[in-house]
Amino acid sequence: MAVTPYSQIGNARPLLRQEVIERIKGYILDNRLKPGDPLPTEAELCAALGASRSSVREAVKTLAALDIVEVRHGHGTYVGRLSLSALVEGLTFRGLLSPEDDFRVLSDLVDVRELFERGMVDRIIASLDPARLDTLDLVVDEMHTRISEGLDIVDADRRFHALLVEPLANELIRQLSSACWDVYAIVAPHLNVITTKDEQDTVSAHRAMVSAVRGGDPQAFEDAVRAHYAPVRRRIAEAQGRVHGTAH
Amino acid sequence: MAVTPYSQIGNARPLLRQEVIERIKGYILDNRLKPGDPLPTEAELCAALGASRSSVREAVKTLAALDIVEVRHGHGTYVGRLSLSALVEGLTFRGLLSPEDDFRVLSDLVDVRELFERGMVDRIIASLDPARLDTLDLVVDEMHTRISEGLDIVDADRRFHALLVEPLANELIRQLSSACWDVYAIVAPHLNVITTKDEQDTVSAHRAMVSAVRGGDPQAFEDAVRAHYAPVRRRIAEAQGRVHGTAH
DNA sequence: ACTTATTTGTTCGTATGTATG
DNA sequence: TCATACATACGAACAAATAAG
DSSP, rough: OOOOOOOSOOOOOHHHHHHHHHHHHHHHHHOOOOOBBBBOOHHHHHHHHOHHHHHHHHHHHHHTTTTEEEEEEETEEEOOOOSSHHHHHHHHHHHHOOOOOOTTTHHHHHHHHHHHHHHHHHHHHHHHOOHHHHHHEEEEEEHHHHHHTTTOOOOHHHHHHHHGGGGGGGGGHHHHHHHHHHHHHHHHHTOOOOOOOSSHHHHHHHHHHHHHHHHHOOHHHHHHHHHHHHHHHHHHHHHHHHHHHHHO | OOOOOSSSSOOOOOOOHHHHHHHHHHHHHTTTTOOBBBBBOHHHHHHTOOOOHHHHHHHHHHHHTTEEEEEETTEEEEEOOOOOHHHHHHHHHHHHHHHHHHTTTHHHHHHHHHHHHHHHHHHHHOOOOOOHHHHHHHHHHHHHHHTTTOOHHHHHHHHHHHHHGGGOOOHHHHHHHHHHHHHHHHHHHHOOOOOOSSSHHHHHHHHHHHHHHHHTHHHHHHHHHHHHHHHHHHHHHHHHHHHHOOOO
């Protein structure tokens, strides 16, 4: 009796799959691999870890969901980009599910986006060189042109804010800010939040932000940021009002 | 010829597993399920989605990594808590791997934590009622007591900052702040960053923050927050210096 | 264009561990 | 103790994508 259940693996066996996950992570850490570096094939991992292909595959799928690992069909498995894609997926799903009030999630996202820009005023002003400021001007000009042509400015808007936090030398803030943008762009349309209105106001607000940075005026920048996000919040409130007005 | 490859599934076939993932998410959304609600068993999902057990299991593992789904061995599959656990796992791994300078990740985390508190000054002051302020005092007293007993204040410190952002009515900021704390607490010790030093200064800074909120003084609060995080950054710099000093 | 080899994707059957009653 | 329902794990076989000859 006391038949050893599965295979090797010492004594503690709190889910073989979890064990495999940890050992793959350990492999990457021990060998100091970088994103894009190749990992052993499934067959090699099975042999090395003494686990079946199913267990290895399930472990790899978990790591792929976290972007710690990236799998290419018919090609191989590689170290992932370590992006925040999992955060985007998770928050997006939360926004689409939203148990009670569907709009809390959206305004939370806007809070964070505004916070990153308002809270980093000093560093933004200090780090934005003339070349970047000129690029920001070009993006705002592009917005103006597109509006007069009846086109949307979603992409330009996105690039503007990315350029703003990019020179902060804080990768985490850059990616979190970008993630909030992604989630908002996916969730808002599903909740019928108009994202293409008051666009002239949006352009003006952007111009005010650039000129505040040029003038090195933190207070003016903060005011411009607030002025930029105020209409966004109003649109969320309007969509919320429509829902409460029409449906129960 | 033109043999239909797998089974049902119409024309586009971008990985059956991905299809299963989307349909499970759709099932949760369509039925407006809440965290904790039971999902169909693996066998039922196989039948309903026309996929094998392996495909369903791999899809479920991906969703479990995002906390969209939660699996209990021998019990069943349920809707997950939609927490930011994936963010914590991903950032922690990034911090442990850190290709170039290992300490950038830590200072990025501190930036975000400070940002949340500094940037929300007005709302923190507006939302902290007397009862919560008293609780904050108690936590600071606990820190003081523990230090004189030679104990660490990690847990109390964590609770203090959680209490600070809790009444903000912004679930996202609350969870992001908490996630940054989690990641820092895991990664810092691995990089030999001392987390238990200057503890008297830390207590003083906390007391200053509470009293600034009590006095309704935004500027004093901001100053206190900066004073609180300055020594944290210094410890990171010291650890970095030790590495550059001893090893190459 | 056609093979061949490698690697991941998918399926199925079987057996085991876990929780509930 | 037993039975049931469920997730976990294994292994072999075949399908599909990719790269190289």
